[in-house]
Amino acid sequence: MYEEPYKWVEAVANRRQYLDDQFKQGSPVVALAYDAGILLLSVSKGTPKLYEIYDRLALGGMGHPADLEKLRVSLLEMAHVEGFNRSPSDVTGSRMVKYGIAPVIKQAFEEVFKAPFIVKLLLAELGHKAGKDSFLVVNYDGTFEEGTSCAVLAASKTVEQEMVASIREQMSGARSLEQAFDLALRTWALGDRLQHKTVEEPSRGSSSGQPEDTEAVPLSAYLLDRVAEKTVECALLERNLSGSSKYRALASNEISRLLPKDLTPPIV
Amino acid sequence: MSMQGDFYQLLKEQGYQLGAPVAASAGVEIPTATTILAFKYRDGVLVAGDRRATAGNMVMYDRTDKVLEIDRHSVMAIAGVPATAYEMVRILEHSFKYYRRTQLQELSFEGKLRAVSKLLKENVAAALSGTGAVAPIFAGYDVEHEAAKIYFYDILGAEFEGVEYAVSGSGSPTIRGILHYLNTWGEQPLNAMPEEQAVIHALRLLTSAAEFDSATGGVNREANLYPVIKLITTGGVGAVPEATLKSLFEAKVVRHV
Numbered sequence: 001m002y003e004e005p006y007k008w009v010e011a012v013a014n015r016r017q018y019l020d021d022q023f024k025q026g027s028p029v030v031a032l033a034y035d036a037g038i039l040l041l042s043v044s045k046g047t048p049k050l051y052e053i054y055d056r057l058a059l060g061g062m063g064h065p066a067d068l069e070k071l072r073v074s075l076l077e078m079a080h081v082e083g084f085n086r087s088p089s090d091v092t093g094s095r096m097v098k099y100g101i102a103p104v105i106k107q108a109f110e111e112v113f114k115a116p117f118i119v120k121l122l123l124a125e126l127g128h129k130a131g132k133d134s135f136l137v138v139n140y141d142g143t144f145e146e147g148t149s150c151a152v153l154a155a156s157k158t159v160e161q162e163m164v165a166s167i168r169e170q171m172s173g174a175r176s177l178e179q180a181f182d183l184a185l186r187t188w189a190l191g192d193r194l195q196h197k198t199v200e201e202p203s204r205g206s207s208s209g210q211p212e213d214t215e216a217v218p219l220s221a222y223l224l225d226r227v228a229e230k231t232v233e234c235a236l237l238e239r240n241l242s243g244s245s246k247y248r249a250l251a252s253n254e255i256s257r258l259l260p261k262d263l264t265p266p267i268v
Numbered sequence: 269m270s271m272q273g274d275f276y277q278l279l280k281e282q283g284y285q286l287g288a289p290v291a292a293s294a295g296v297e298i299p300t301a302t303t304i305l306a307f308k309y310r311d312g313v314l315v316a317g318d319r320r321a322t323a324g325n326m327v328m329y330d331r332t333d334k335v336l337e338i339d340r341h342s343v344m345a346i347a348g349v350p351a352t353a354y355e356m357v358r359i360l361e362h363s364f365k366y367y368r369r370t371q372l373q374e375l376s377f378e379g380k381l382r383a384v385s386k387l388l389k390e391n392v393a394a395a396l397s398g399t400g401a402v403a404p405i406f407a408g409y410d411v412e413h414e415a416a417k418i419y420f421y422d423i424l425g426a427e428f429e430g431v432e433y434a435v436s437g438s439g440s441p442t443i444r445g446i447l448h449y450l451n452t453w454g455e456q457p458l459n460a461m462p463e464e465q466a467v468i469h470a471l472r473l474l475t476s477a478a479e480f481d482s483a484t485g486g487v488n489r490e491a492n493l494y495p496v497i498k499l500i501t502t503g504g505v506g507a508v509p510e511a512t513l514k515s516l517f518e519a520k521v522v523r524h525v
Contacts, residue, residue: 055365
């Protein structure tokens with residue numbers, strides 16, 4: 001069936017389309033550097049999307065929970081064996097992604113007879129000094145990108161680009177935890193709204209002026225609507241946390257303190 | 269299915285072996301000897317250790333840290349062959365983190381104790397051959413049960429609970445009696461002592477051990493060398509700063525005759 005090269009190319013293209021469809025209903029993930037470290041945020045319906053990988057490494061994921069779990073465990077195994085056999089300083093996000101997880105994801109994606117990983121990953125690495133943080137995003141086909149101040153996961157490249165552009169526009173100088181949380185939550189809402197817009201648009205056809213109406217709804221009202229019955233999940237990599245592990249998931253009372261006032265009641 | 273979140277198992281699958289039973293050849297002096305102690309005080313557990321590593325008559329090193337933080341709420345003080353002891357600490361540190369990160373919950377205090385026993389049992393052959401004997405003290409704060417706990421082990425991996433205190437190492441017989449005396453007939457039992465009082469007693473105990481055991485290092489004021497003392501409370505593990513040890517030593521430990 002796929003013995004001819006062009007058929008393989010066609011199969012891969014079909015697979016790309018299939019995977020793009022799978023992410024349309026997913027919840028975006030936002031990670032950005034702030035003055036005390038890195039903040040990661042997502043909004044989920046129960047299954048967590050943010051995880052601790054190693055002393056200075058945090059993971060955010062989008063996609064199928066079982067695939068995410070599988071890759072999370074291989075990252076954990078890799079990081080801990082490497083950290084034990086060499087040293088914790090040798091466990092870097094870049095090595096984990098480039099020589100560990102990206103080739104595995106790419107191989108699964110291109111083996112058209114087998115199921116691909118329905119997953120997009122974001123690995124945030126806390127630097128020893130401010131400004132030395134690094135962010136890696138791995139796509140479902142194994143391609144990856146590196147950044148230094150922020151990274152996001154969303155259903156499509158376009159949405160991701162808009163989210164990053166919006167963060168960069170509003171990100172200036174030192175940023176407190178409160179400001180970082182606020183920016184991350186608004187970026188999440190922006191991404192989520194853009195994703196839903198692109199899902200809804202084709203079904204409406206070209207005749208309606210609806211998309212503009214959606215944009216007219218203020219972001220805070222949109223958030224209130226989308227976040228109801230879901231959980232805001234937030235984790236930090238804190239540079240000044242005592243001990244070697246720098247990862248800390250925010251407790252629900254801390255999250256409710258950081259949430260905009262009009263959002264507080266329905267979530268907690 | 270293998271045991272979930274077991275880092276040691278993962279290491280073994282990769283061909284790792286902890287203690288190979290190698291017989292110590294005659295004439296080879298292996299660094300050992302120590303004094304470590306732990307006792308419960310008002311706010312939690314105090315764990316202390318001298319800083320000398322010896323091989324036979326020779327002092328190998330005078331700045332050893334034998335009181336090692338394994339995670340935010342537990343500490344292992346080591347007595348015995350340092351090479352094996354440090355390796356065990358490294359395994360435990362990675363194991364507890366690996367468990368928490370894979371299973372998304374902390375390993376229970378009992379689970380941590382089992383992990384220590386298991387490593388010691390795996391090491392029995394090396395311990396008996398003379399190249400890898402370790403007799404540690406494991407102390408921590410059991411967050412779930414809101415209680416400070418102390419356990420000590422023999423080189424075969426038997427686990428004993430130190431209800432009030434525990435000691436290990438070559439200098440320990442000297443201070444075991446003192447701890448019993450203090451706890452039974454002192455002005456107040458050990459577990460009622462405030463932090464400062466507990467630290468003073470730890471310094472006095474280690475100084476006494478050094479007085480009678482050549483393999484235990486005392487305080488060396490010229491070199492600004494003090495024992496390592498760590499406190500474990502609900503808030504986690506903290507080391508008593510050297511400046512505090514110095515001032516307490518000078519005010520309350522030095523004999524003014």
